[in-house]
Amino acid sequence: MIQKPKIVWLVDVPDWAYYNRATAISAKLDDYEHFVLSVGGMSKDMFWQLMGNIKPNIIVVMHPSGFQTFNDLGQIVFIATGTRAMTFGKRNKAIVYYTNNEIEGSNLDNMVRDKLTESAGDIPIISVSQKPIKFGKNICVGEKPRKHKSIYEQILAGLEELPDDTYVFFAEHDVLYHESHFADAPSESTKRDQVNYNTNCYRCISNGFSRRELPSKALSQCSGLVGTMKSAIKEKHSLLIHSGREGIGGRIEPGAGRGCSWLDINTYESEMPNVDIRHDKNFSQLIKMEIQGETLPHWGDCSKLREKLSV
DSSP: OOOOOEEEEEEOSSHHHHHHHHHHHHTTOTTSEEEEEEOTTOOHHHHHHHHHHHOOSEEEESOGGGOGGGOOOTTSEEEEOOTTTOOOSSOOEEEEEEOOSTTTTSHHHHHHHHHHHHHHTTSOEEEEESSOOOSSEEEEOOOOOSSHHHHHHHHHHHHTTSOTTSEEEEEETTEEOOHHHHHSSOTTTOOTTEEEEEOOEEEEETTEEEEOOSSOOOGGGEEEEHHHHHHHHHHHHHHHHHHHHHHTTTOOSTTSSSSOTTOEEEEEOOSSOEEEEOOTTOSSOOOOOOOOBSEETTTEEHHHHHHHHTO
16 A cells, blocks of 8 residues: 655644645645644644654645744755635635725725735625725615615625625625635635634724624624525515514624524634724614724734724
8 A cells, every 4th residue: 555645734823724724725635644733832842753753745834924943844845835825726706895885085995995905816806886986896786775785785786796606705895804814714615505704803993902792793704605695695685674673683694683594604713803993984883892902913003093094
């Protein structure tokens, strides 16, 4: 029996994000024997002892900045895989961005679109707006009332442009998305009738950052297969139309409140957080929020961010 070459995948904290990337790639490589190791808190001696026991042909480092301790890997092949490089897999992705145009032309509007374009990389963006905008592939649905049903209708207009087997992300006009939101979503392993929510999201309010309650289900952090999302949004829309807010249990998100009991709800946590900007034109109501800190990884100081966004 021919022994398969061995690959060791090194993951660092947050464990889930890098573990997901490693397993997504390793599932495609049948000709190798795979080992996924978390090296958080591991000493150099322990590391080399494990390497001696496994005797890998290739070591893949999933988070280069976290492995300064292991920078003398000798003759073993060293591959560094960063966030942007993780576009592995055959499943197509897309983003449906929706806006009521109320913050059109503001610093917040411009920064959200610029950041979304940067973070999306090669993922196509379909924008659904109430006034024509030059952003991605634009669908203008015309003026609509400021109601939940309008949000559903705009999302559905975007979903209708995509094949049912495409993996789609929802994006809102006042949320800053980090690229890891799209890289760390379990797009390859997601099945029909499954909806995924990224729980690593903070609200940026006047005096600091407040993490969304866990387990968090925010429409702006939702993703899944287009066919599944169509069915879920159509069901919530129908319940809302026929029974009002009571029909959806006061929750707009698929898998929250009433409706869509057939959904399999999954959560994941991206490497870096997304930021929901609170401002005077938010659609959702402002609730009491506990501040976790004045700074946030990648995004920096809250007051400086708000000053830049002019909110």
